[in-house]
Amino acid sequence: MRDDLELVVAADADWGIGKNGTQTLVIPEDRRHFREVTGRGTVIVGRKTLMDFPGGRPLKNRRNIVLTRDGSFAVEGAETAHSVEEALEKCRQDGRVFVIGGESVYRALLPYCRRAHVTRIFARAENDAFFPALDTLPGWRLADRGEERESAGLRFAFQTWERW
């Protein structure tokens, strides 16, 4: 585990996070929250999630490390890493590092993360991508359940989960 490694995810009541390569439930406040949390830090992102960003472009004002097994993959404004170990090595000196998905990258890096910023949406959508259910995973606890909010007819909370 690394103290500087955190994770940011929006998950529905079933821990669903997306379908057909894109996010199912989108809340504008959550997009703002995501920008605030990740600030000017480093993000680690899977190649498929990067492709789903507007124009397939990396996030601005942050160091982007893209995980891919494709040795020829390159995109302007991002660095590539070809294994979890390589990604972790690249950001060793970076201060705050955020794992931002998708499913395969969350699963691969969750064991290294100290904290998870979870936008928990109290609704159910049809998903084919899921985040590990932290509420049943040993070693994780809900440190801050956040206040319940509502936007676009969806109830949600900005939760913080931590290892203990």
Ligand SMILES: NC(=O)c1ccc[n+]([C@@H]2O[C@H](COP(=O)([O-])OP(=O)(O)OC[C@H]3O[C@@H](n4cnc5c(N)ncnc54)[C@H](OP(=O)(O)O)[C@@H]3O)[C@@H](O)[C@H]2O)c1
């Ligand atoms: N709700 C949320 O907060 C949230 C956030 C992010 C994503 N999502 C959702 O998650 C879904 C995408 O998840 P996904 O699992 O299909 O794709 P992904 O994790 O974004 O990307 C998968 C790709 O990452 C690369 N990769 C993964 N593990 C690797 C490793 N250990 N070493 C090297 N490369 C590795 C591979 O790229 P190559 O194929 O190039 O080798 C793999 O195909 C979408 O539905 C998206 O909307 C939701």
